[in-house]
Amino acid sequence: MTEGFRTLEELAEAYLDGDLRRDEALAFERELAGRPPAAAALIAAVALRDLLASLPPPAPPPGLAERIAGSLPLRRPRPASEASRPSPVRAALAGLGWTFRGAALAALGTAGPAASASTGMAQLRWALGPLGAPPEPVPGSRRPLWRRALFRKGAK
Amino acid sequence: MPLESLSEAELARRCRRGDADGWRELVVRFTPLVYRLGVRMLRSEAEAEDVSQEVFLRMHRSFDAYDSTRPLAPWVARTAYHACLRRLEGAARRERAGDPESLAAVPDAGARDPEQAALGGEASTLLLRALGDLPAQDRALLDLRYREGLSDAEVSEATGIPIGTVKTRIFRARVRLRGWLEPILGRQGT
Numbered sequence: 424m425t426e427g428f429r430t431l432e433e434l435a436e437a438y439l440d441g442d443l444r445r446d447e448a449l450a451f452e453r454e455l456a457g458r459p460p461a462a463a464a465l466i467a468a469v470a471l472r473d474l475l476a477s478l479p480p481p482a483p484p485p486g487l488a489e490r491i492a493g494s495l496p497l498r499r500p501r502p503a504s505e506a507s508r509p510s511p512v513r514a515a516l517a518g519l520g521w522t523f524r525g526a527a528l529a530a531l532g533t534a535g536p537a538a539s540a541s542t543g544m545a546q547l548r549w550a551l552g553p554l555g556a557p558p559e560p561v562p563g564s565r566r567p568l569w570r571r572a573l574f575r576k577g578a579k
Numbered sequence: 580m581p582l583e584s585l586s587e588a589e590l591a592r593r594c595r596r597g598d599a600d601g602w603r604e605l606v607v608r609f610t611p612l613v614y615r616l617g618v619r620m621l622r623s624e625a626e627a628e629d630v631s632q633e634v635f636l637r638m639h640r641s642f643d644a645y646d647s648t649r650p651l652a653p654w655v656a657r658t659a660y661h662a663c664l665r666r667l668e669g670a671a672r673r674e675r676a677g678d679p680e681s682l683a684a685v686p687d688a689g690a691r692d693p694e695q696a697a698l699g700g701e702a703s704t705l706l707l708r709a710l711g712d713l714p715a716q717d718r719a720l721l722d723l724r725y726r727e728g729l730s731d732a733e734v735s736e737a738t739g740i741p742i743g744t745v746k747t748r749i750f751r752a753r754v755r756l757r758g759w760l761e762p763i764l765g766r767q768g769t
Contacts, residue, residue, distance in 0.1 A: 436753055440746070467764040471757055474706050474764075475725040483614040487628060491635050492606040497599035 435464040439472070583608075591647040605651075606635055612652065612727060613659040619722050620663040620715045630666060634659045649736075653729060656737035660719055667715055702763050709759040717752040724749055 437443050438451050454461040582604040585593070590608075593601025613634050617627030638645075638658055645654055710718055716738075723734045731749075735742040757764060 430754075432754055432757055433750070436750055440750070442746070467757060467761070468753070470764045471753060471760065472725060474702060474760075475721060478703055478706065478726060480611070480615050480726065481618045481624075481627075483610050483631070484624070484628065487614065487631060488607045488610040491610060491632050492603045494632060495602055495606070495635060495639050497602050498597055 431461050431464040432468070435461070435468040438465065439468055587651045588647060591645065591651060594642055595645075595647065602639065605638075609651070609655045610635075612655060615726070616656065616659045616719060616722060617663055619710070620660075620719050621666060622711065626666065630659065630662050634662050637662065650733070652727070653733045653737040656723055656727065656729065656733075657739065660723075660738050663715070663719070702760075705760060705763055706756070709756050712759070713752055713755065717748055720745060720749050721752055721756075 434443075434451055438448060443451060451461065455465060582590075582600060585601075585604065590601055590605055594605055610631055613631045614627050617630040618624060621627055621630065634655070638655070645651075710721070713721070720734060720738065720740075723729045723737055724731065729737060731742055731745055734740075734749075735745045738745065740748070
């Protein structure tokens with residue numbers, strides 16, 4: 424029965440931990456009834472555990488937790504003066520606006536270069552200005568400006 | 580809901596969001612555990628205060644690594660346990676190198692334990708003296724198991740020591756303590 428546990432003290436500790444097999448535990452309980460040293464070992468094991476658990480804990484000095492919390496880099500609530508700054512959500516939406524404008528310009532570009540200098544300038548102003556509806560093409564010749572410049576009537 | 584009554588899971592969620600009140604509550608709730616472990620492993624109240632500060636700073640920096648489905652106490656205990664071990668190793672290294680300042684950091688084996696100073700009871704005093712003669716790691720294991728009330732599995736999680744080794748070391752430490760405290764334990768049991 425005492426295989427692996429050399430002394431009664433070790434057996435008693437293993438018994439309290441529930442580390443004995445069923446047959447070992449039953450044999451130890453029989454020993455408890457018949458052998459005073461086994462009972463004494465068990466009582467001492469229980470007493471040690473009680474003693475360990477009953478030691479009063481050392482209390483932290485007053486104010487230690489507050490000092491520690493004060494030293495952590497915690498976020499402070501935002502003062503009212505900062506409340507008007509753009510929030511991360513607004514900044515992200517503005518970024519999306521620019522992305523949309525980039526895509527819209529690319530779509531306009533698929534129809535070919537700006538039909539005229541005034542259309543091109545209007546597109547540029549829209550791209551750089553506040554968000555709004557894209558500019559309507561300025562009515563004029565359907566021929567692109569570069570074609571008109573290169574192939575003017577009468578030019579050779 | 581008052582912060583004191585927050586569950587650990589809710590407290591962890593608040594801390595993960597960087598909520599300042601949540602962090603204050605975490606510090607208030609767990610400073611006693613960290614400080615106690617520091618006193619018992621380092622055997623110095625000043626060192627225990629320093630290590631408490633270090634532990635919460637480390638936790639603040641690495642809170643994303645915490646698994647919020649697990650209880651907080653073993654995670655806090657693990658951070659504290661390893662911080663104490665690092666200090667003990669650093670002090671031992673400096674002592675080997677002959678650094679005179681290290682002598683102040685290494686607890687004097689003959690010095691009175693800060694806990695002993697606060698206790699008058701014969702049994703408690705003898706037990707603390709006997710605990711002081713154990714290696715710091717064994718003291719921490721017994722402490723987490725019997726005084727902080729963690730299970731063997733939680734002690735294993737807190738220290739990173741396999742559960743089988745935790746059980747064996749606690750077992751051997753108890754047997755050593757019993758050898759030293761034989762007369763007292765006989766009386767306690769009667």
